[in-house]
Amino acid sequence: MTPPVRMPYVVTVDAGLRDLRAADHLLRTLAAELDLPEDGFGCTHLVRGERPRVVVSLAPGSRAELDDVRGRLTTQAYEVTEGAPDAVGRAVLYPGAGLLRGTMAVEEVLSVSAIDRVTVLGGTGRPRPDTALVTNDHVRPQWQSGELVLTAMPAVGGTLVPFEVPEPTPCCADH
Known part of the structure; x- marks a missing residue:
């Protein structure tokens, strides 16, 4: 699925988390470390299947910010993929x-x-x-x-x- 129109630049981070509280904490930590802009979004997504877990998506405001975020996450050894895993994320970080x-x-x-x-x-x-x-x-x-x-x-x-x-x-x- 595609992310909502307001979030054209998205990466997903899979840190192998099992609960929402840990995912919320990871989103806040990453937003602070990466200096995510205030107009950005950070969401949690439930992944079902053989390996149920919670992944997070980050959506900065521009392609350049996305490239920077992706690069910095990759150097921190996170599993990073392009786009959101689904279009129904639970927003933790969002404007306002x-x-x-x-x-x-x-x-x-x-x-x-x-x-x-x-x-x-x-x-x-x-x-x-x-x-x-x-x-x-x-x-x-x-x-x-x-x-x-x-x-x-x-x-x-x-x-x-x-x-x-x-x-x-x-x-x-x-x-």
């Missing part, structure tokens, strides 16, 4: 991600970040623009049909929270 803190109106989330749309799990239509979204400082939208979409769920007091929580309880944690 660092601004999504605390409680914000949905319209503010959309105006300060690269997120195109907010949907409500199990709902029909979009939430009202003035609906409060409690970010928990952890907002992970996903690419869907070329749009960056944040899935939220209803919470206390008519607010919303992102579907993905920062510290999920592992399945069967009480067994």
Whole structure:
């Protein structure tokens, strides 16, 4: 599959990771080491099959930046391939991600970040623009049909929270 149009320059890094938390950490580390531009994207992708794992993709803003990123990653002995592994990556790094803190109106989330749309799990239509979204400082939208979409769920007091929580309880944690 091809990456979304906003990300024409993409490389995928396979570090053999098995969980999203480690992939998030790797993305932040690589972005800092490589000085990824603020308009760049960093996503996680689940790879299924014989060797299930989580890979990350990095999308700087230009071909020259991509060439630099690819070269530097290769010298660090990462397995690097051209393009994204799929078109449904989970965005960790994206324009405006660092601004999504605390409680914000949905319209503010959309105006300060690269997120195109907010949907409500199990709902029909979009939430009202003035609906409060409690970010928990952890907002992970996903690419869907070329749009960056944040899935939220209803919470206390008519607010919303992102579907993905920062510290999920592992399945069967009480067994």
